[in-house]
Amino acid sequence: MTGTIPLQYFLIISTLMFFSGIFGFLTRKNLITMLMSIELILNSVNINFVAFNRYLYPDNLHGHFFILIVIAVAAAEAAVAIAIIINIYRNFRSIEVDKVDEMKF
Secondary structure, X not given: OOOOOOHHHHHHHHHXXXXXXXXXXXXXXXXXXHHHXXXXXXXXXXXXXXXXXHHHOOXXXXXXXXXXXXXXXXXXXXXXXXXXXXXXXXXXXXXXXXXXXXXXX
């Protein structure tokens, strides 16, 4: 069997991942799970880049280059977010969003 997976399947999986990430970000109160939800959203975007690159422009690698940029931005975002979360935990002894809301400038 030499058939390929249709583009629609990739788009359905990517859409489910994207909205799962949105749902997790909007409903969770823990900063770590919110960060994981953001990473899920970014990975769904990566699946879209690969799928569209594979089916629309199979000879180009532009989609793969965009994925490398998204991965680099996600790594930087995760590093900064974890540093902020560690600092919040040191000050408040909790990483719940409701308790962090008490911060003053």
